[in-house]
Amino acid sequence: MEKDPTKRFSARVENYTKFRPGYPTAVLDYLRQDYQLNPASVIADIGSGTGISSELFLASGNKVFGVEPNDEMRKAAEENLASFQNFMCVNGKAEATTLAPRSVDFIVAGQSFHWFDRQECRKEFSRILKPGGYVVLLWNDRRQETSFSHAYEELLKTYAIDYEKIDHRLITKDVLKEFFGNADFDLRTFDHVQVHNRDGLKGRVLSCSYMPMPDHPRYEKMTVELDRLFERYHQNGVVRMQYQTLVYSGRL
Numbered sequence: 001m002e003k004d005p006t007k008r009f010s011a012r013v014e015n016y017t018k019f020r021p022g023y024p025t026a027v028l029d030y031l032r033q034d035y036q037l038n039p040a041s042v043i044a045d046i047g048s049g050t051g052i053s054s055e056l057f058l059a060s061g062n063k064v065f066g067v068e069p070n071d072e073m074r075k076a077a078e079e080n081l082a083s084f085q086n087f088m089c090v091n092g093k094a095e096a097t098t099l100a101p102r103s104v105d106f107i108v109a110g111q112s113f114h115w116f117d118r119q120e121c122r123k124e125f126s127r128i129l130k131p132g133g134y135v136v137l138l139w140n141d142r143r144q145e146t147s148f149s150h151a152y153e154e155l156l157k158t159y160a161i162d163y164e165k166i167d168h169r170l171i172t173k174d175v176l177k178e179f180f181g182n183a184d185f186d187l188r189t190f191d192h193v194q195v196h197n198r199d200g201l202k203g204r205v206l207s208c209s210y211m212p213m214p215d216h217p218r219y220e221k222m223t224v225e226l227d228r229l230f231e232r233y234h235q236n237g238v239v240r241m242q243y244q245t246l247v248y249s250g251r252l
Helices: 010-019 026-035 052-058 071-080 118-128 147-159 173-179 198-206 219-233
Strands: 042-046 063-067 087-090 104-110 129-142 185-196 239-250
Touching: 010 071, 010 198, 026 052, 026 129, 026 185, 026 239, 042 052, 042 118, 052 063, 052 104, 071 087, 104 118, 118 129, 118 173, 129 147, 147 219, 147 239, 173 185, 185 198, 198 219
Parallel strands: 042 063, 042 104, 063 087, 104 129
Antiparallel strands: 129 239, 185 239
């Protein structure tokens, strides 16, 4: 298993692009109403990956710097978002974005903050934010309220390689309080859902950096169990993966 977090997704780009969930547009409505997001706002999407979170803001008319250290994911973002002229793909990382000082109104991190060195990225975020700018941290958190969701979680725990060490749920409110410098920050949640057929569910699993790939000894057994899970819980050929989208927002 690749230990360098900037390289862990290199072999998973196709599945990540196809099978990771986007974010509900209600996130934009919330940021417009409570944080004065508008089409003139400049966004730095840190750990932008294949462009999923960037696309949310690009579709709203914003200029977006997608800062991503992984070459394969950055290339995918450039291809996926080629139709947006206001997207700038940047070879950088959270701790060293290469962006100009005081150049962005919002820093966004979608499904990526748990990979960052929090002390170093806080310094960098403070450097590139305009006065009064905001940090917005997003996660699609799988809900654990159905038999399918419980069975899926157990499959991950059974076959994952280092799931419990890198789970984004390790980012607690106390961790965020420290990151925001004991300043006030808000949490809003939004319901979200993703529908998968059999191949889509497999692709969703393989998009996770902690799950076995075909060359791993656990892979074959995992895929057999995943197929059984799908057979047990699908309705009309699909399963529904329920999420709660978490949005933490505030100033540093």
